[in-house]
Amino acid sequence: MSRGPVRVLSLGPRPYAQALRLQERCVRAARAARARPGPGGPGESLVLSEPAEPVYAWGLRGAPEPAAAAALRARGAGLAAARRGGRITFHGPGQLLAFPVLDLRLRRLPLRGYVAALEELGLRLCRRLGLPGARALPPPLTGVWLGDSKLCAIGVHCGNHITSHGLALNCCTDLTWFDHIVPCGLEGKGVTSLSRELGRHVTVEHVLQPFLDSFQEVFDCALVFSEDPGD
Template identity: 85%
Template sequence: MSRGPVRVLRLGLRPYAEALRVQERCVRAARAARDGPDSPPGPSPSPGPGAPPGESVVLSEPAGPVYAWGLRGAPEAAAAARLRARGAGLAAARRGGRITFHGPGQLLAFPVLDLRRRRLPLRGYVGALEALVLRLCRRLGLPAARGLPPPLTGVWVGDSKLCAIGVHCGNHITSHGLALNCCTDLTWFDHIVPCGLEGKGVTSLSRELGRHVTVDHVLQPFLDSFQEVFDCTLVFSEESGD
C-alpha cells in the first residue's frame, strides 16, 4: 500500500545555498503537517483525506562550484583559502560526512521524509537511498554500480564513488540526501579528499556510460526509482521554491 503523496520541487539550475533554503522550508512544512502548530507530544496523527503532502523531495543542479562539509568539521583556514582561490564557494551543511564537491552536472536530491511515520530507522533510510540510486543505474544501463559495506556509504563503480550520501535527521524528519555525478567536471574533486576517504576515486554517469548524461536525462528515471523504493505517489508542485 502506498505511504502517501510526496511533493516534488524541481528547482533546476540553482545556487547550492538557495536549494538549502528551500529544503529548510520543506522541513518546517513537514513538521507542521505532522504535528500541527499546537500539537501535544506523542504519536503523529495520520493526515486526513485531501491533506497536502507533508513530505517532499527537493531536486536541483548546483549553478556554480561549491565545496561543502558536514558535521565532522570544516577545512583548515589555509585549505579553505586555496579552495576559494579556485573560484569555488564554501558552505557548511548540517549533515553527516566530510567535505565534498557540488557543482554543475550533478543532481542534488534532498528528501524530506518522516521516518517515524514510515517506521524506517536511519540506517535503513540510508540503505534506501543507495537502493534508489542502484535502481536508477540499472535503468540507465550501468549494472556495475554497487553499494559497499558500512561504514562506507554511497554508490560506487569499482573504487570510485558515483553518488555521495550525507543525511540529517531531526525529530524523525530527514534533510540533505544525495549528490549524483551525471556530467560533473570531476577535476574539482582533485583539490580535496572527497568524503575524507583516502585512496578512493570519483566517477560520473557520463564517464561510466561513455556518453554525455545530463541532470535532465536522469530526472524521470530518478523519480520512477524514488516512487518504487519509498512506496509513494509523487505530486508535482507548481512552486518554483522561491
C-alpha cells in the same frame, strides 16, 4: 496516520544555498503536517536541483582549515557548511542533488535503513541506465560505487524523525574539482560520473525521470509535482 503523496520540487539549476533554504522550508512544513490531525498541507517532499555554481560543502565534521578554505575559494568555488553527516565534498553543475524530506517515524524506517534505501535508489537508477555493476559497500562506507570510485555520495540529517539533505549524483560533473580535496574524507578512493562510465554525455535532465521512477519504487509512494514556492 496514513501517508500522502510526496511533493516534488524540481528547481533546475540553482545556487546550492537556495536549494538548502527551500529544503528547510519543506522540513518545517513536514513538522507542521505531523502536528495537524487529519489531511492538510504538504507533508513529505523531494527537492531536486542542479548546483548552478561550484561549491565545496562539508557536514558536521571535517571543516577545512583556514588556509585550505582560502585555496578552495581562490579556485572560484563557494564554501558552505551543511547540517548533515559526512565530510567535505564538491557540488556543481552537472550534478543532481536530491533532498528527500521524509517522515521516518511514519514510514517505520530506521535511519540506517533509510540510508540503505537511498543506496538502493541509486543502484536501481544505475541498472536503468545500463550500469549493472554499481554497488553499495558495507558500512561505514555509504553511497553508490563503480569499482573504487564513488558515483553517488550520500549525507543525511534527521531531526525529530524528519530527514533532510540526501544524495549527490555525478551526471556530467567536471570531476577535476574533486582533485583539490579528499572527497568525503576517503583516502585512496576516486570519484566518477555517469558520463564517464557510459561513455556519453549524460545531463541531469536526462536522468530525472528514471530517478523519479526509482524513487517511487524504493519508497512506495506517489509523486505530485509542485511549482517552486520561491526562496
